[in-house]
Amino acid sequence: MSIQIDRNKCIGCRRCADICPGTLFCMKDSRACMRYPEECWGCVSCVKECPVHAISLYLGADIGGMGSRMTVRRTGSLLHWTVARPDSTTETITVDTRDANKY
Amino acid sequence: MKTTTLDTDILILGGGAAGCYAALTLREKAPDANVLILEKADIRRSGCLAAGVNALNAYIVPGKTPDFYVDYAKKDAHGIVREDLLLSMSERLNEVTHRLEQLGLVILKDENGNYVTRGNRNVKINGENIKPLLAQAVRECENVTVMNRVNAVDYIVENGRIAGVFANDVREEKIYFIRCRACICATGGAAGLYRPNNPGFSRHKMWYPPFNTGAGYAMGIRAGAEMTTFEMRFIALRCKDTIAPTGTLAQGVGAKQVNAHGEIYEQKYGLTTSQRVYGTVMENREGRGPCYLRTKGITPEQADSLKKAYLNMAPSQTLKWLENGSSPDEENVEIEGTEPYIVGGHTASGYWVDSDRMTTIDGLFAAGDVAGGSPQKYVTGALAEGEIAAEAAAAYVQRPLGSVSEAYMQQRTEEVQKYFENTGLFTTEQLEEAMQGIMDHYAGGISTDYGFTESGLELADQKIQRLIQLSDSVHVSDMQELTRLFELRERLLVCRVVIAHLADRKETRWHCFAENLDHPQSDDSWLKYVNSRYENGEIHMLHRELVGRHERYEHSN
Ligand SMILES: Cc1cc2nc3c(=O)[nH]c(=O)nc-3n(C[C@H](O)[C@H](O)[C@H](O)COP(=O)(O)OP(=O)(O)OC[C@H]3O[C@@H](n4cnc5c(N)ncnc54)[C@H](O)[C@@H]3O)c2cc1C
Ligand code: SF4
Ligand code: SF4
Numbered sequence: 255m256s257i258q259i260d261r262n263k264c265i266g267c268r269r270c271a272d273i274c275p276g277t278l279f280c281m282k283d284s285r286a287c288m289r290y291p292e293e294c295w296g297c298v299s300c301v302k303e304c305p306v307h308a309i310s311l312y313l314g315a316d317i318g319g320m321g322s323r324m325t326v327r328r329t330g331s332l333l334h335w336t337v338a339r340p341d342s343t344t345e346t347i348t349v350d351t352r353d354a355n356k357y
Numbered sequence: 358m359k360t361t362t363l364d365t366d367i368l369i370l371g372g373g374a375a376g377c378y379a380a381l382t383l384r385e386k387a388p389d390a391n392v393l394i395l396e397k398a399d400i401r402r403s404g405c406l407a408a409g410v411n412a413l414n415a416y417i418v419p420g421k422t423p424d425f426y427v428d429y430a431k432k433d434a435h436g437i438v439r440e441d442l443l444l445s446m447s448e449r450l451n452e453v454t455h456r457l458e459q460l461g462l463v464i465l466k467d468e469n470g471n472y473v474t475r476g477n478r479n480v481k482i483n484g485e486n487i488k489p490l491l492a493q494a495v496r497e498c499e500n501v502t503v504m505n506r507v508n509a510v511d512y513i514v515e516n517g518r519i520a521g522v523f524a525n526d527v528r529e530e531k532i533y534f535i536r537c538r539a540c541i542c543a544t545g546g547a548a549g550l551y552r553p554n555n556p557g558f559s560r561h562k563m564w565y566p567p568f569n570t571g572a573g574y575a576m577g578i579r580a581g582a583e584m585t586t587f588e589m590r591f592i593a594l595r596c597k598d599t600i601a602p603t604g605t606l607a608q609g610v611g612a613k614q615v616n617a618h619g620e621i622y623e624q625k626y627g628l629t630t631s632q633r634v635y636g637t638v639m640e641n642r643e644g645r646g647p648c649y650l651r652t653k654g655i656t657p658e659q660a661d662s663l664k665k666a667y668l669n670m671a672p673s674q675t676l677k678w679l680e681n682g683s684s685p686d687e688e689n690v691e692i693e694g695t696e697p698y699i700v701g702g703h704t705a706s707g708y709w710v711d712s713d714r715m716t717t718i719d720g721l722f723a724a725g726d727v728a729g730g731s732p733q734k735y736v737t738g739a740l741a742e743g744e745i746a747a748e749a750a751a752a753y754v755q756r757p758l759g760s761v762s763e764a765y766m767q768q769r770t771e772e773v774q775k776y777f778e779n780t781g782l783f784t785t786e787q788l789e790e791a792m793q794g795i796m797d798h799y800a801g802g803i804s805t806d807y808g809f810t811e812s813g814l815e816l817a818d819q820k821i822q823r824l825i826q827l828s829d830s831v832h833v834s835d836m837q838e839l840t841r842l843f844e845l846r847e848r849l850l851v852c853r854v855v856i857a858h859l860a861d862r863k864e865t866r867w868h869c870f871a872e873n874l875d876h877p878q879s880d881d882s883w884l885k886y887v888n889s890r891y892e893n894g895e896i897h898m899l900h901r902e903l904v905g906r907h908e909r910y911e912h913s914n
Contacts, residue, residue, distance in 0.1 A: 256558070256559075272399055272505075273399055273401060273402050274398070274399075274402075275398040275399070275402055275403045275404070275407045275566065275568050276398070276561075276567065276568045277397075277398065277506065277527050277528070277837060277840070289837070291558075292557075292558050292559070292560055292561065293560075293561045293567065294561055294562075295407070295408075295561050295562070295563070295566060295567055295568070296408075296561075296562055296599075296671075296672070296673045297402065297407040297408040297566075298408060298672050299401075299402035299407055299408070303402075311672065311673065311676060312676075313559070313598070313599070313673060313676060313677060313680065314555075314557075314558040314559040314562070315558070316555050316557045316558050316559050317555050317559045317562055317598035317599065318598050318677065318681075319680070320680055320681070322676065322679070322680035324672060324675075324676045324679075326672075333485070333668070335668050335672065335675070337676055337679040337680060339680065345679050347661075347664055347665060347668065347675070347679075349485075349665045349668050349669065351463070351483055351485060351486060352463055352483070353463070353483060354463050354464060354465035354473075354481045354482050354483045355411060355412065355465075355481055355482065355483060355484075355605070355609075355662070355665070355666040355669060356481070356609075356659075356662040356666070357475070357481075357605050357606075357608075357609025357610050357659070357662055357663060357666055
């Protein structure tokens with residue numbers, strides 16, 4: 255389980271480092287980096303927090319990951335979750351945070 | 358190393374569900390008291406609630422009573438619960454739920470404005486933002502200060518009374534000595550004691566937060582507080598690989614547990630939490646695995662709703678579906694048992710507390726997953742306990758502040774310094790791996806289908822003690838590394854207590870949770886609490902009679 259940081263997008267705001275429940279980030283050359291990739295819980299707090307969507311979540315190969323990445327964007331009360339597969343196809347699910355779970 | 362001394366009236370350790378709610382309670386019950394929360398992460402997204410939750414699992418639905426909830430929890434724990442604690446918690450579940458709604462939590466309502474329930478005990482919510490909502494409410498409390506990235510390490514106890522806490526900054530070279538009048542421990546349970554389902558790259562893809570490392574337990578153990586029921590480990594039945602919760606499948610869409618032949622096997626073994634795990638273990642062992650939750654056949658709309666529900670709680674499960682181009686209506690969801698956790702909010706392990714949630718250390722309270730005796734707390738139960746503990750702690754604000762001696766401060770500072778100067782061969786990571794291997798192999802981990810023998814436990818304890826010695830000489834290079842070493846050391850001590858408890862209960866009351874291969878039957882002469890106290894490096898066991906539902910329990914001896 256881990257996250258990947260796109261260092262070209264990162265603006266060095268430290269929000270990911272400040273939110274991570276495991277204190278797993280470090281900052282190098284004013285950009286975020288993952289200090290302990292194997293220790294990510296997959297809670298996606300950093301993915302939600304990053305203002306420029308530089309962080310994506312992926313499943314390690316040991317738990318069946320096949321290279322897709324998940325990101326999330328917020329517009330108002332909506333969370334748009336996008337999975338980008340290695341073959342460049344994407345799929346987005348939008349969740350309205352004002353709606354309760356049906357199940 | 359910078360040393361800071363601080364004073365506060367009431368000190369809360371851990372700003373999770375219980376800790377945050379204790380702070381909100383103190384805003385009302387002790388508005389003039391200074392309250393300080395120490396949180397090793399950031400209270401906006403820390404602890405169990407970081408990714409969100411699926412439902413409120415503990416609620417008294419219309420037509421049911423708090424007694425109904427107590428009965429359920431007692432049955433699920435096969436009788437080993439503190440009914441007094443369960444009852445006082447259950448009586449507050451609905452009030453804390455309303456408060457959550459006032460804080461902004463979305464709760465599903467019908468056309469008459471009543472909460473929509475799920476089964477007999479749950480209400481449906483959107484729990485993605487439950488933690489930021491609690492954190493925001495805490496931030497608005499004028500008398501509450503939050504210190505994020507500060508890790509509590511040890512209590513300072515004076516003549517049986519809490520005097521303060523020693524803590525370290527997780528990022529900066531700073532240590533703290535904090536004096537208080539009363540303290541509420543709410544650091545959650547312990548994950549990472551046993552080798553996890555996926556010990557390689559995804560080793561932290563576990564159900565319980567890997568960052569809840571049992572600090573509160575270890576601090577209490579070291580300080581000689583009485584602990585209860587550590588032998589009742591919690592093993593969760595979870596989605597394979599992502600270790601995502603299954604409640605939304607089982608209770609939400611009514612998915613049954615089926616084996617590889619499609620046979621529903623859950624009735625065969627019983628429906629308590631431990632029996633559901635045991636059934637899955639047995640089906641696999643007898644060659645009828647893998648096991649699944651049968652979601653095939655639900656409607657595509659239901660499948661879409663499930664994908665959304667997982668995004669609000671365990672997004673990796675939805676990622677898995679989308680990545681594979683699969684969907685729960687087309688494919689059953691494979692399940693597996695996790696490694697054992699120690700979690701007083703699901704089972705009954707934790708501090709031995711009185712009816713007010715005070716531990717055996719005067720002025721030290723415990724709430725949430727760290728407090729024992731009261732399983733099936735879930736979020737709302739943790740909040741309720743935070744409230745009960747805070748109300749009791751509020752009565753302590755008139756007490757004098759504890760004191761911390763110069764000698765103590767110097768000793769702790771030197772100890773921290775020593776870790777920076779150490780030249781030991783082994784790293785924290787290596788010792789952690791060794792610990793998890795020992796626990797897995799000799800103390801009933803996944804690889805033995807959770808079973809253990811007394812001879813195995815003896816070996817486990819010897820080996821864990823050796824690791825404790827080795828951990829003395831681990832070298833650290835910064836505060837993050839120091840924190841991780843402290844986490845390892847607390848886990849090692851918790852392991853010792855788990856081993857001692859597993860060895861003490863000479864029966865198998867709960868399959869898997871405490872699968873004692875030397876005593877494979879349940880034996881009602883063991884309808885009592887197994888408790889322990891740590892003194893001078895030794896764990897002393899004691900047994901206590903069950904406490905009744907309407908009793909008020911006070912510590913006496
Ligand atoms: C993945 C998951 C899903 C769940 N889903 C549901 C659900 O759908 N419905 C439901 O009702 N319940 C659910 N639960 C259970 C519920 O979340 C917990 O019972 C509840 O959060 C426990 O509260 P707590 O305050 O004891 O622990 P936590 O909320 O985990 O808080 C503990 C806090 O202490 C901090 N801490 C730990 N050690 C230290 C230290 N040394 N110094 C300072 N701070 C420290 C942690 O960072 C954390 O913030 C779920 C639990 C998990 C793990
Ligand atoms: S997903 Fe969670 S645990 Fe992993 S790096 Fe991001 S914030 Fe930290
Ligand atoms: S939150 Fe995003 S932009 Fe900010 S430091 Fe982290 S990765 Fe970079």
